[in-house]
Amino acid sequence: MAKVKYYYDEDTLSYRKITVDKSNYYRRILFSVLGIVLIAFFGFIGFSQIIMSPSERAQSREYENLKFHYEVLGKRLEESSNILSQLQERDNNIYRSYFEANPIPEEQRKAGFGGVNRYKNLDGFDNSNLIKKLTKEIDVLSKQMVVQSKSLDEIVVLAKEKEDMLASIPAILPIKKDDFYVASGYKMRMHPILKINKFHKGMDFTAPTGTPVYASGNGKIHRAQRSSTFGKVIYIKHGYGYTTIYAHLSKMKVKRGQDVKRGDLIGYVGNTGLSVSSHLHYEVHKNDRPLNPINFYYGNLTLDEFAALQKTSEQSQSLD
Missing domain, CATH: 1.20.5 (Single alpha-helices involved in coiled-coils or other helix-helix interfaces)
Structure with missing residues (x-):
């Protein structure tokens, strides 16, 4: 109760x-x-x-510490992979595109590793799966970095070649633009001496005898000699298939085999060879084929000056 x-x-x-x-x-x-x-x-x-024994407690702490560091390492690997992906994208779409190099195929960048037992030695541990996963990610990232490193080495070489090429291609007038007027352009015309219709392969710049003549690009003097047609004439080999010719000179300031830079003085305007008055005959060749020189003055002409020069060259008469 x-x-x-x-x-x-x-x-x-x-x-x-x-x-x-x-x-x-x-x-x-x-x-x-x-x-x-x-x-x-x-x-x-x-x-x-x-x-728990002291050793067991130590092992437990070590395990938790190891697990923590694996997680931190995994996050860092992910961050590094993201950075590498961004670099790969810039490499293919900007760097290699600019230097006209083929992009690296995706399958080449991310090719796997052969062998199913590659990580067999990592089996049997308490955290084998975690260890194998991180090891594989490190291996893949390392391989991608090797591919990217080789690509950047190639880009450096291409950049140096590009810089050299841009400095070598003819890009300026061979006479200062205030010292001449255009007598003839790149076209068919009647030769003033031979009296035959002949294609004029260059441009004629009328200027007083003794007017300085300059190299239009970096290169090496291939010829500096007298010719029955061109009189005193200089040939410059610029590399990359380009050659320029400077004819009817009164005096030459360079010798065969000499290296020259764009803008270097190489001679003076004259009236030598088959010529009817003092002028410079100038030609640009690519792979032994003549090109219109007017397309190679972008280094020191404005758009208006280029248009005026082009118009004058189409209406003028050859002097050689």
């Missing part, structure tokens, strides 16, 4: 029976049970830590 409990009511000056709310009663029981369970759980954890 359950005991009945009373309390003293000061208002009525009498004892009253204590009644218990069943919902509160059951709630107290539930909290008591939960408390016992939690105490037992944490007690077990603490006890298990107590009963």
Whole structure:
């Protein structure tokens, strides 16, 4: 039989029976049970830590530390891979495109490794899958970096060649633009001496005898000699298939085999060879085929000056 409990009511000056709310009663029981369970759980954890040997606790800490560092390494590998991907994209779409080099195929950049047992020696560890995954990612990233490094080495070579090529291609007028006017352009015309219709392979710049003549691009003097047709004439080999010719000179300032830079003085305007007046006959050849020299003055002409020069060359008469 359950005991009945009373309390003293000061208002009525009498004892009253204590009644218990069943919902509160059951709630107290539930909290008591939960408390016992939690105490037992944490007690077990603490006890298990107590009963672990020092070496086991050290191994546990080492394992957690190793796992943490693997996670950090994985994130760094992912960041490095993203950076490399951006570099690969710029390499193919900007660098190699600019230097007219073929892009590296995606399958070459991300080719896998042969052999199904490549990472067999990493089996048998507590974290073999994690170790194998990171090792494979490192191997793939390393290979992609090797491919990219070789590509950048190639780009450096191409850049040096491009720089040399841009400096070598004829790109300026052989006479200062204030010292001449155009007598004839690149076209068919009647030769003033031979009196035959003949294609004029260059441009004639009328200028006083003794007007300085300059190399239009870097190169090597191939010939510096006298010719029955061109009189005193200079040939410059610029490389990359380009050759320029400077004819009817009064005097030559260079010798065969000499290296010259764009803008170097090489001779003076004259009236030697088959020529009717003092002028410079100038030609540009690519792979032994003559080209219109007017397309190679972009280094020191504005658009308006180019248009005026082009118009004059189409209306003029040859002097040689």
